[in-house]
Amino acid sequence: xxxxxxxxxxxxxxxxxxxxxxxxxxxxxxxxxxxxxxxxxxxxxxxxxxxxxxxxxxxxxxxxxxxxxxxxxxxxxxxxxxxxxxxxxxxxxxxxxxxxxxxxxxxxxxxxxxxxxxxxxxxxxxxxxxxxxxxxxxxxxxxxxxxxxxxxxxxxxxxxxxxxxxxxxxxxxxxxxxxxxxxxxxxxxxxxxxxxxxxxxxxxxxxxxxxxxxxxxxxxxxxxxxxxxxxxxxxxxxxxxxxxxxxxxxxxxxxxxxxxxxxxxxxxxxxx
Amino acid sequence: xxxxxxxxxxxxxxxxxxxxxxxxxxxxxxxxxxxxxxxxxxxxxxxxxxxxxxxxxxxxxxxxxxxxxxxxxxxxxxxxxxxxxxxxxxxxxxxxxxxxxxxxxxxxxxxxxxxxxxxxxxxxxxxxxxxxxxxxxxxxxxxxxxxxxxxxxxxxxxxxxxxxxxxxxxxxxxxxxxxxxxxxxxxxxxxxxxxxxxxxxxxxxxxxxxxxxxxxxxxxxxxxxxxxxxxxxxxxxxxxxxxxxxxxxx
Numbered sequence: 050x051x052x053x054x055x056x057x058x059x060x061x062x063x064x065x066x067x068x069x070x071x072x073x074x075x076x077x078x079x080x081x082x083x084x085x086x087x088x089x090x091x092x093x094x095x096x097x098x099x100x101x102x103x104x105x106x107x108x109x110x111x112x113x114x115x116x117x118x119x120x121x122x123x124x125x126x127x128x129x130x131x132x133x134x135x136x137x138x139x140x141x142x143x144x145x146x147x148x149x150x151x152x153x154x155x156x157x158x159x160x161x162x163x164x165x166x167x168x169x170x171x172x173x174x175x176x177x178x179x180x181x182x183x184x185x186x187x188x189x190x191x192x193x194x195x196x197x198x199x200x201x202x203x204x205x206x207x208x209x210x211x212x213x214x215x216x217x218x219x220x221x222x223x224x225x226x227x228x229x230x231x232x233x234x235x236x237x238x239x240x241x242x243x244x245x246x247x248x249x250x251x252x253x254x255x256x257x258x259x260x261x262x263x264x265x266x267x268x269x270x271x272x273x274x275x276x277x278x279x280x281x282x283x284x285x286x287x288x289x290x291x292x293x294x295x296x297x298x299x300x301x302x303x304x305x306x307x308x309x310x311x312x313x314x315x316x317x318x319x320x321x
Numbered sequence: 322x323x324x325x326x327x328x329x330x331x332x333x334x335x336x337x338x339x340x341x342x343x344x345x346x347x348x349x350x351x352x353x354x355x356x357x358x359x360x361x362x363x364x365x366x367x368x369x370x371x372x373x374x375x376x377x378x379x380x381x382x383x384x385x386x387x388x389x390x391x392x393x394x395x396x397x398x399x400x401x402x403x404x405x406x407x408x409x410x411x412x413x414x415x416x417x418x419x420x421x422x423x424x425x426x427x428x429x430x431x432x433x434x435x436x437x438x439x440x441x442x443x444x445x446x447x448x449x450x451x452x453x454x455x456x457x458x459x460x461x462x463x464x465x466x467x468x469x470x471x472x473x474x475x476x477x478x479x480x481x482x483x484x485x486x487x488x489x490x491x492x493x494x495x496x497x498x499x500x501x502x503x504x505x506x507x508x509x510x511x512x513x514x515x516x517x518x519x520x521x522x523x524x525x526x527x528x529x530x531x532x533x534x535x536x537x538x539x540x541x542x543x544x545x546x547x548x549x550x551x552x553x554x555x556x557x558x559x560x561x562x563x564x565x566x567x568x569x570x571x
Contacts, residue, residue: 151474157469162470162471167463171563181471216563
């Protein structure tokens with residue numbers, strides 16, 4: 050274990066001669082009953098990429114993110130994580146489910162998910178939340194997990210809240226704690242699902258700062274967000290989703306600077 | 322013993338009757354109390370195990386598991402406990418012996434203690450199923466989702482997240498069940514199991530000192546309840562560590 054935990058995923062740092070593909074998704078469809086939420090979305094993220102997904106409410110961006118770690122089962126499409134194709138089988142009702150639960154659990158344990166509503170475990174203190182997955186899922190020794198956890202809490206500025214239960218923390222603190230929990234698994238990719246949408250306006254900044262630092266150090270992340278300015282600053286690639294398809298995508302300067310589609314132009318006007 | 326000159330003769334007589342040494346009946350009452358507690362513990366524990374399976378079956382089970390759990394809880398909660406106890410105690414032991422005979426084994430005498438635990442545990446399980454089901458449903462779904470998102474297996478999730486997270490919601494209901502369990506042991510008197518109530522009846526019937534013995538039994542039941550309350554309060558406080566008190570939230 051290196052001293053600097055936060056960048057411990059060294060082999061996959063950007064700058065390596067050949068950047069490996071962390072996430073590869075092809076033609077993803079997701080249907081809830083009669084409603085088709087995703088109508089063939091593809092994306093790819095190499096190590097070190099920061100992909101921001103923007104779009105209006107109901108555009109399917111959150112569903113897309115949730116399909117990546119199978120919190121939702123995609124109806125069809127190819128999902129390859131860490132170079133590993135996820136095998137799916139029919140569920141007998143026109144959908145499909147993962148063929149191998151253990152494969153899904155293995156993949157999930159390397160994707161650090163950060164939720165809109167933090168979802169810290171309320172019956173555990175902050176440090177217990179942070180070491181829970183390393184110790185019980187990844188089989189790390191408790192002392193080792195504790196040392197890493199404490200460094201991570203320091204990094205997100207929450208050392209003082211180490212033994213505090215989440216219910217006694219502000220939203221911004223809880224979300225920074227949730228980011229520490231995600232970092233503790235040394236994730237290959239971080240998934241952010243609208244991480245600031247549930248926060249009071251004055252707490253948004255502290256969380257965005259932590260995320261920006263992570264982007265700075267070359268972490269691979271997928272970020273579903275409503276913060277356009279932030280997406281423009283940190284993302285290496287932006288995807289604009291509308292009605293379950295990628296309406297437009299590209300580098301942030303291009304997408305925000307000279308949007309092509311009429312819808313995106315209008316979207317940028319309404320949110321900024 | 323007490324000084325007869327100050328203490329009225331009636332009380333002296335009562336104390337003599339309650340003495341744990343012969344010819345007092347105190348030892349019988351205490352033996353009954355211990356057996357009552359054994360049954361109450363056993364039945365409550367068995368109820369918790371059945372209840373956990375029942376709650377999971379109702380919440381996450383397939384159609385068959387769900388239906389079985391529904392039939393179980395409906396039946397048990399519909400039939401008076403006294404009837405259930407008589408039915409299960411006699412019919413249950415008879416059924417086991419018939420099965421044993423059918424398989425070519427000897428009949429067995431089923432111990433009253435085991436039978437009592439199984440019968441009351443079966444009843445407790447139905448109520449516990451509902452208490453635990455409600456408590457699991459009260460867990461914020463996001464916490465369950467986070468456990469899934471971080472690759473926890475179903476068993477690990479149950480052990481580390483679901484059960485500890487539902488505990489504060491379940492404890493008031495479970496505390497009720499425990500107290501009911503201690504008192505339901507008295508129903509076993511009807512099938513001749515010598516727990517506290519039957520011991521009391523025998524002592525009272527033999528000595529004709531009904532008031533003395535039933536008051537003493539009442540006091541013992543009250544002691545169980547008071548002692549339980551102290552422990553349950555401590556457990557609940559511990560389980561709710563992460564939750565702000567209701568007063569703070571107001």
